[in-house]
Amino acid sequence: MIEIRDLQKLYDDTLAVKNVSVSIPAGVVCGLVGPNGAGKTTTLRCLAGLLRPTSGTICVNGFDPIADEIELKRSVAYVPDDPPLFDDLTVGQHLDFVARLYQIRDHRPTAFDLLQRFELMPKYDASVTSLSRGMRQKLAIACAYLIAPPVLLLDEPLTGLDPPGIRMLLQSVRDYVKGGRTVIISSHLLAMIADVCDQVWMMHHGEVKYHGSTSELRRSFPEADSLEEAFFAAISNSNDLASESSSGACSQSRSESTSSPLTPGESQPAAIAPNLAGSSSPANAADLSAVLR
Numbered sequence: 001m002i003e004i005r006d007l008q009k010l011y012d013d014t015l016a017v018k019n020v021s022v023s024i025p026a027g028v029v030c031g032l033v034g035p036n037g038a039g040k041t042t043t044l045r046c047l048a049g050l051l052r053p054t055s056g057t058i059c060v061n062g063f064d065p066i067a068d069e070i071e072l073k074r075s076v077a078y079v080p081d082d083p084p085l086f087d088d089l090t091v092g093q094h095l096d097f098v099a100r101l102y103q104i105r106d107h108r109p110t111a112f113d114l115l116q117r118f119e120l121m122p123k124y125d126a127s128v129t130s131l132s133r134g135m136r137q138k139l140a141i142a143c144a145y146l147i148a149p150p151v152l153l154l155d156e157p158l159t160g161l162d163p164p165g166i167r168m169l170l171q172s173v174r175d176y177v178k179g180g181r182t183v184i185i186s187s188h189l190l191a192m193i194a195d196v197c198d199q200v201w202m203m204h205h206g207e208v209k210y211h212g213s214t215s216e217l218r219r220s221f222p223e224a225d226s227l228e229e230a231f232f233a234a235i236s237n238s239n240d241l242a243s244e245s246s247s248g249a250c251s252q253s254r255s256e257s258t259s260s261p262l263t264p265g266e267s268q269p270a271a272i273a274p275n276l277a278g279s280s281s282p283a284n285a286a287d288l289s290a291v292l293r
């Protein structure tokens with residue numbers, strides 16, 4: 001469960017994130033999309049406790065990323081698009097190290113399964129300096145899966161992956177949330193991640209342009225051939241979907257989400273009203289369409 005209220009992040013004189021308010025329940029894959037500089041990475045880094053917000057509040061799995069630093073680190077894994085790995089360690093040693101750090105007992109069978117799934121087993125004894133960019137990304141994601149935190153933040157995870165790797169990763173994300181965990185996956189391309197997302201969260205110039213459930217989008221625009229088409233129809237037709245995203249205290253929303261988590265087999269996340277702040281004009285929709293395609 002993630003609850004963000006009025007989040008702002010200022011770097012010197014650049015307001016990278018402006019008044020962002022979003023709720024993401026447990027058991028959901030949320031696709032965070034937007035063009036370069038939209039504020040995606042800044043927001044994810046605030047959620048992971050790696051950046052201190054300038055103002056606003058964040059609650060991740062019941063914890064404030066800054067005030068509850070240790071608890072947060074047990075609850076969240078953040079995988080950046082260019083993950084920092086330890087040059088002195090091999091692939092296998094990375095998983096051993098993570099297991100030791102997070103006190104994961106008997107981790108080897110799970111670690112081997114993950115390496116098989118990510119096709120890294122042949123590199124088990126290889127130094128990470130010999131890995132390709134995509135392999136590095138896969139290893140970092142495998143480490144995150146080994147920790148298995150309630151919240152996983154994947155920043156542009158598809159960038160370095162080949163098509164089979166993308167397919168496997170997206171399938172693994174779907175599997176990951178089945179037990180009630182939450183994943184945010186950021187991407188420039190909605191079409192790439194649409195199939196696995198329960199929610200779409202669109203940012204542009206630091207602001208939320210849309211946040212809502214994909215099932216609602218599809219229901220609202222049955223004539224659309226794809227989620228992407230429905231998404232742009234929604235942005236250019238916000239009167240049809242005009243209601244703000246749910247708000248309230250983190251603890252209240254947390255109990256709401258635990259009472260109705262997504263369970264395997266269910267296709268619809270807990271009801272989330274779309275938030276179309278700042279996205280009401282067709283001109284704006286065309287603008288967003290241009291940058292996302």
Ligand SMILES: Nc1ncnc2c1ncn2[C@@H]1O[C@H](COP(=O)(O)OP(=O)(O)OP(=O)(O)O)[C@@H](O)[C@H]1O
Nearest residue numbers: 011012014016034035036037038039040041042043
């Ligand atoms: N360390 C920093 N110092 C100053 N400005 C920054 C810093 N990091 C990001 N910014 C600025 O904040 C804004 C948002 O950047 P951010 O990296 O969050 O966007 P993004 O949506 O992740 O972009 P991309 O898709 O290109 O990775 C941009 O204007 C960027 O120039």
